[in-house]
Amino acid sequence: MAAGRKGSRTVQAAGSPVVLGPAALAALQAWTIAEARHVRHFILGDENTLRHCLPELQGHVPALREAHIMAVAPGERSKSVDVCHALWSHLAAEAADRQAVLIALGGGVVTDLAGFVAATYKRGIPVVNVPTSLLGMVDAAIGGKNGIDLDGIKNVVGTIRQPVGTYVHVPFLRTLGKRELMNGVAEMLKHGLVNDAKHWKAVCAAALHDLKALEPLVLRSAEIKAAIVDEDPQDADKRRLLNFGHTIGHAIEARSWESPQRGLLHGEAVAVGMVCEAWLSWRSELLAREALDEITVVVRERYRPHHLDPVDHHRILQLMANDKKNADDRFRFTLLEAIGRGRINVEVTAAQVSAALDHYRLLMRDGPKEAV
Ligand SMILES: NC(=O)c1ccc[n+]([C@@H]2O[C@H](COP(=O)([O-])OP(=O)(O)OC[C@H]3O[C@@H](n4cnc5c(N)ncnc54)[C@H](O)[C@@H]3O)[C@@H](O)[C@H]2O)c1
Ligand SMILES: [Zn+2]
Known part of the structure; x- marks a missing residue:
C-alpha cells in the first residue's frame, strides 16, 4: 500500500x-x-x-x-x-x-x-x-x-x-x-470469506445504514479486490478466489430472470450461492460445521429467502454447464477451507450441486435444524 x-x-x-x-x-x-x-x-x-x-x-x-x-x-x-x-x-x-x-x-x-x-x-x-x-x-x-x-x-x-x-x-x-x-454487501462478505476473517467479522457486525461505519469496510473490500487482481491480472488462477458463491450464484441469477418471481440482483443471487457453496465446502470436508452455520445465519439474517423449485435444478445445472463445465461432468468450484481462506479448483459433481440446491431449499422452508 x-x-x-x-x-x-x-x-x-x-x-x-x-x-x-x-x-x-x-x-x-x-x-x-x-x-x-x-x-x-x-x-x-x-x-x-x-x-x-x-x-x-x-x-x-x-x-x-x-x-x-x-x-x-x-x-x-x-x-x-x-x-x-x-x-x-x-x-x-x-x-x-x-x-x-x-x-x-x-x-x-x-x-x-x-x-x-x-x-x-x-x-x-x-x-x-x-x-x-x-x-x-x-x-x-x-x-x-x-x-x-x-x-x-x-x-x-x-x-x-x-x-x-x-x-x-x-x-x-x-x-x-x-x-x-x-x-x-454480498461481495464484501465474500471478500472476508475468501481472504480475511477479520473483515468478515467486521462486515457482519457493521451497522450497514451508517455510512461512517461502513466507509472503512468499503475501502478494505476495495483493497482486497485490488490485491487479488494485482496478483493475477489476466484471471489465470488466484483471481478465481473471487468466484466463491458465483458458480451457483450466477446460474440462480440467470434462472430468476426466467421465472415469474422477481429477478434477483447479482449480490442477492451470490448470497444464495454462498450458502450453497459453503455447504459444499462442508460436505467436501474442507470447512468446519460451525463455520458453515455461522455463514448460513449471517446470510439468512440479511437476505430474503429465495424460493427454489426442485424442477429448477435441471435448468440451473444447464446454465452452469453453459459456463464452466469440464468434459467429465464435473464443475470446478472455489470453496472455503475456513472463514477467511478460500481454495480454488475444487472439483464438484452435478449430483453434489443438486444436493446443495436441495439443502438451500429445505433450509429456507424448514429452518436450519432440518437442513443437515
Ligand atoms: N467488471 C467487473 O469486474 C464486474 C464485477 C461485478 C459486476 N460487474 C457488472 O456490474 C453491473 C452491476 O453493477 P451495479 O450493481 O453497480 O449496477 P448499476 O450500475 O446498474 O447500478 C445500480 C443502480 O443504482 C443506481 N446508482 C448507482 N449509483 C448511485 C448513487 N450513488 N445514487 C443513486 N443511485 C445510484 C444506478 O443508476 C442503477 O439504477 C453488472 O452489469 C455486472 O455485470 C462487473
Ligand atoms: Zn460478483
Missing part, C-alpha cells in the same frame, strides 16, 4: 492505481491538473448517477466542470452494442482524439460500458473509474474487466484493460437505495 494525498491511500491493481478514502476526489483533481489538463474530458453516467453524483464530483474536481457529459439510461440494458454505437458516434461527432479521457461515473453498468467504449474507440483512449454504487466500489470498477451483453448473454463481448485510475469516494452511497446497498 502506498500513502496517497492526506486523507487517501493508493493501492495497485495490475499497475492501475486505486485511490481510497475521503481525499480520493482531491487526488482526482490533482491527477487531472497534472496529467490531463489540456485534454478533453468526457464524463459518462446514467441518469441517476448524473443527477445524484455529478454535482458532487464537479464540486470536488473543478477541473471537470467543463467536461462534456454523456448520459445513458440506467440499468443492464445499456450494456449493449446499440448503446456502444451511440457512444462511439457521439465521441466521433465531438472529434474526441486519442488524448481524450473518458470518466465513468456510475455503478458497474457504467464502468463496464465505459471501459469497453474506451478500449475500442480509436484503438483505445484512457478511462478513469469513479464508482458510485457499492458493488462498483468494491468490485466492478476494479480489475479492468469491461464488456457488454449480447443476445441475452451477460458480458460476452469485452476486454481486460486497466483504467488509468479508480477513485473511490464513499459518500456517493448516500443516495443509493437499500436493496442496491445490500447487493454490494
Whole structure:
C-alpha cells in the first residue's frame, strides 16, 4: 500500500492505481491538473448517477466542470452494442482524439460500458473509474474487466484493460437505495470469506445504514479486490478466489430472470450461492460445521429467502454447464477451507450441486435444524 494525498491511500491493481478514502476526489483533481489538463474530458453516467453524483464530483474536481457529459439510461440494458454505437458516434461527432479521457461515473453498468467504449474507440483512449454504487466500489470498477451483453448473454463481448485510475469516494452511497446497498454487501462478505476473517467479522457486525461505519469496510473490500487482481491480472488462477458463491450464484441469477418471481440482483443471487457453496465446502470436508452455520445465519439474517423449485435444478445445472463445465461432468468450484481462506479448483459433481440446491431449499422452508 502506498500513502496517497492526506486523507487517501493508493493501492495497485495490475499497475492501475486505486485511490481510497475521503481525499480520493482531491487526488482526482490533482491527477487531472497534472496529467490531463489540456485534454478533453468526457464524463459518462446514467441518469441517476448524473443527477445524484455529478454535482458532487464537479464540486470536488473543478477541473471537470467543463467536461462534456454523456448520459445513458440506467440499468443492464445499456450494456449493449446499440448503446456502444451511440457512444462511439457521439465521441466521433465531438472529434474526441486519442488524448481524450473518458470518466465513468456510475455503478458497474457504467464502468463496464465505459471501459469497453474506451478500449475500442480509436484503438483505445484512457478511462478513469469513479464508482458510485457499492458493488462498483468494491468490485466492478476494479480489475479492468469491461464488456457488454449480447443476445441475452451477460458480458460476452469485452476486454481486460486497466483504467488509468479508480477513485473511490464513499459518500456517493448516500443516495443509493437499500436493496442496491445490500447487493454490494454480498461481495464484501465474500471478500472476508475468501481472504480475511477479520473483515468478515467486521462486515457482519457493521451497522450497514451508517455510512461512517461502513466507509472503512468499503475501502478494505476495495483493497482486497485490488490485491487479488494485482496478483493475477489476466484471471489465470488466484483471481478465481473471487468466484466463491458465483458458480451457483450466477446460474440462480440467470434462472430468476426466467421465472415469474422477481429477478434477483447479482449480490442477492451470490448470497444464495454462498450458502450453497459453503455447504459444499462442508460436505467436501474442507470447512468446519460451525463455520458453515455461522455463514448460513449471517446470510439468512440479511437476505430474503429465495424460493427454489426442485424442477429448477435441471435448468440451473444447464446454465452452469453453459459456463464452466469440464468434459467429465464435473464443475470446478472455489470453496472455503475456513472463514477467511478460500481454495480454488475444487472439483464438484452435478449430483453434489443438486444436493446443495436441495439443502438451500429445505433450509429456507424448514429452518436450519432440518437442513443437515
Ligand atoms: N467488471 C467487473 O469486474 C464486474 C464485477 C461485478 C459486476 N460487474 C457488472 O456490474 C453491473 C452491476 O453493477 P451495479 O450493481 O453497480 O449496477 P448499476 O450500475 O446498474 O447500478 C445500480 C443502480 O443504482 C443506481 N446508482 C448507482 N449509483 C448511485 C448513487 N450513488 N445514487 C443513486 N443511485 C445510484 C444506478 O443508476 C442503477 O439504477 C453488472 O452489469 C455486472 O455485470 C462487473
Ligand atoms: Zn460478483
